Amino acid sequence: MPEPTVVPPAPKVTLWTPFVHAVFRAIWIAGLVSNVGTWMQNVAGVWLVTALTASATLVALMQTATSLPAFLLSMPGGVLADLVDRRRLLLFTQGFMAVVAMGLGVLTLSGGISAYGVLGFTFLLGMGAALNLPIWQSIVTELVPRPAVPSAITLNGVSNNIARAIGPAIGGVIIAYYSPGWVFLLNGVSFLGTWAVIYFWKRQPLATNGPAENFIGALRAGMRYVQYSPAIYGVLARTFAFSFGASAMWALTSVVVKSLNLSAGHYGATLSWLGAGAVTGAVLMGRAGSRLSFNQRVLLGVLAFVGTNLALALVSQIQVLYAVMFVSGIAWLLVMTSFSTTVQLSVPKWVQARVISVYMLVFQAGLSVGSLVWGELADHLSLRTSLLAAAGWMLASTLLAFPFPMRSAEGLNLDPAEHWPAPETEGPIDPDDGPVLVMIEYQVAPANWAAFHLAAEQLTRLRLRDGALRAGVFADVAVPTRISEFFYVATWGEHQRQHHRFTREDQVVEACVRRFHQGPEEPRVTHFLAFPNTSNVEVATPIPTLESQR
Template sequence: MPSSSPHATESTLWTPFTYTLFRAIWIAGLVSNVGTWMQNVAGVWLVTTLTTSALLVALMQTATSLPAFLLSLPAGVLADLIDRRQLLLYTQGFMAVVAVGLGVLTFTGSISAFGVLGFTFLLGIGAALNAPIWLTVTTELVPRSALPFAITLNGVSNNIARAIGPAVGGAIIAYYSPGWVFWLNGISFLGTWVVVYYWKREPTITSGPAERFMGALQAGIRYVQYSPNIYGVLIRAFAFSFGTAALLGLISVVVARKLHLSAGTFGVMLSWMGAGAVAGAYLLGRVGARLTLDRRVVLGALVFAGSHLALALITTVYLLYAVMFVSGIAWLMVMTSFNTIVQLNVPRWVQARVVGIYMLVFQAGASLGSLVWGELADHLSIDASLLIAAGWMLASTALALPFPMRSGEGLNLTPSEHFPDPFTGSGIDPDDGPVMVLIEYHVARADWHAFQVAAEQLKRLRLRDGALRAGFFSDVVEPSRITEFFFVPTWGEHERQHHRFTKEDQLLESQVRKYHRGPDKPRVTHLLAFPPASNVEIAAPLYALESQC
């Protein structure tokens, strides 16, 4: 829970800073982000001076991004299964040791180009494990009403670091040594470690049997599969990252080969984009309420379509600075919209897993986009690649029709905990299964259509929360007797289903149950495979455990 509560009833951009812990972690994160950007510059420069191989220099980007691609989803699972504060302490401590170690070897002259790649890969592993935790921990620091602004401020932190980190790192390298940059980055991680250490996080109370890693991984993927608003965000995030990879990947080529300008101009371009993102936070604080998150994403895609056109057609560098500034505003607007929707639409038990999947999809879009737009630039021309990318961004706005995004700000995702214990006896192991649950309704013929519409939504919730199969059957003799069934692999997974059901889900369940006619509540029957088989789906006789709810 937030450490303190502001007196204002309506949140603004500055509301998150009224919470002491958020403010401390935001400042620590800003310093750490600056250190990371400094590290990136110093690492690439050091490899450049240690080898004549362009391949090794290019592999620095791979060493940074590959761990994020490989570990985003497993990191999200760990963040949901293990105390997030402890994980942050481990990841920040690990990265501090790696950065300081690289600094020591650099000062002693014992480092090679391959060594820098190895240390960079280790830092990438730490960052990949850290990212889902860092994104989701914000939900514990501020109330839901202030969360969109907190996410915006986190984006500001990243872009301030993007604007000043490379410049500071370059100055230190020019006057001193890359080793000092590595040491300063290590100190920045230690600063974050200290802030997290003094965070007195309320312990998370988990109900039901503990999840295992593979089961938790499958649960996260299944949750996304049966959550239309979430996979809608993933589709649109992939389309956006794929398209914007053209601008982000080709801007250095435009500066060097088309405009024939120096690397300093390229750095200034990136700084203007970072400045635009910072300004975008202020604009969102002023006019953000007038634009839904869905419209922000559409507007951002349109802006980037124009930015790609400008980069292809404009040759005046000062006009391109303005283009990059506006692109920075659009980037922050879209990224904060995606992050806000993902975090507001997902309950805490699966939050980090969904964020991990989102990060994986976004990274995949950016990586694939870089490859595609780079190939087009080589085989056609830089301008042609940028013009095609502009068309892609324009076409991507049509995704708003089949995949509209809703903020989820008014959703109540706290566990409902309204289900009774299905069986109070002994002798059932959490690994016993499979389990079939039957719920019997009596529905008047006049209500069949309305019942079917609500029942389809409830079926999706059953599948989302752990069922392998789910559906509804009517009795051929007595058609008004309709039985819902859902099939769960183990008894423990069914118990977890009970605790995953939210108060928002309970409202949908009540829509189904209101069509039930009769003096008694719908009859619930739990069937367990006979004999029980651990985690194995078998065709076998069943014995019944009945309960009323």
């Protein structure tokens, strides 16, 4: 009798596992260099505007020029990342930012730049970054196996925090001894380095099934997916609550340092301690992260930021503040990697970049609105009152863990099910024809109606999430055991895309509904296409009367 084959256990995933994959390793190193260049650029840009003008408004507009493009372009960037080859888009965005940064450097060194010119170039760089970031985040799942995705996302966070710790210092040295123009040129070179790594990446194109989506349709599909995905809008609600409260630290730490009669060097040191804490947090997560669920990580991080805001309000010694910022860096990485990992692992590839762009938009909105609110409170009441209010907000936000728990998404199978047979038609149908009505007829015993209704509600949500404009369940008044599920789709092409959007995970929900069906045959599926010249509207067309025809 042959001995059974013993399958060796899969190797344990650690923080460093993603570095085993050569492409991820190369892109991570290039990204680190580029992040350092970006933080150098930020320091040099603000310093140059300060030197060129006495207007505080123009200096403040540098932050607007950096962040505004994210509000305008992050969602379009996500749509493009799902519709167009991501490698080509990255080559475009990295090349665009390289040209802009080098152009600013040349003009600065030649003395032909003004404060308004710096603002304009900064806005262009922000446009490139806004288009680049959804693509950059969404390729993580292509570079490493699914079990290593959380570690890869953590390492990307480490890259940004290392750059935050050393980039401003390097930029400051170059500015002091040479010129901001050289910083801009070096930043441009860093983008070219990333461009070269992406160029040599032999990316396997994702398989595309069904008719191609247009831009507006794809944008609507992404918003609809978020609307009907409780796991996603739960993460978005908690992301906004966290970024809104945590923005007090980012907005008011410099004011706290100034109120203690300390120098700008002390403020820079607090940011360095914050970055060091984030890097330490990544190491701690690599060793003990598997013991904590994403929900526990977020709760710990939020509670840590309650302490951060309290300490900023009450602490008067800089050494204690350094320790607080170190712990805050750990908490920041803990929370943000948990949010980002949950989002990326909870959505299939066809809509991944679009959902990431919505997540980024919500995060930026929380930071921006929160900074404004806490700043206004500090101006009209007091700095301490504002920080105490932010601590109270963070404490109250822990209650969101009850309606919006963070569930693990690592075990989800989001591969396309591809189990629906192609509809039988007499001839080819134009993808733009529609609307389309799909009817699925079940035979359900009265004793199972309540349970069937609950299961059908889950399936209805999936229909709406994947493209249906309307969906529901009706019972035949003449034969109550005959229950029909329907969903209504705008076009034939959109329904074809539905066939390829349904995942293995969704099959479990569909199977729960179908197990209530009784009878020798499978549930009957019928497709109806709008009668010729019927417009795709929700309002009934009046039937002409004899009087109207005279």
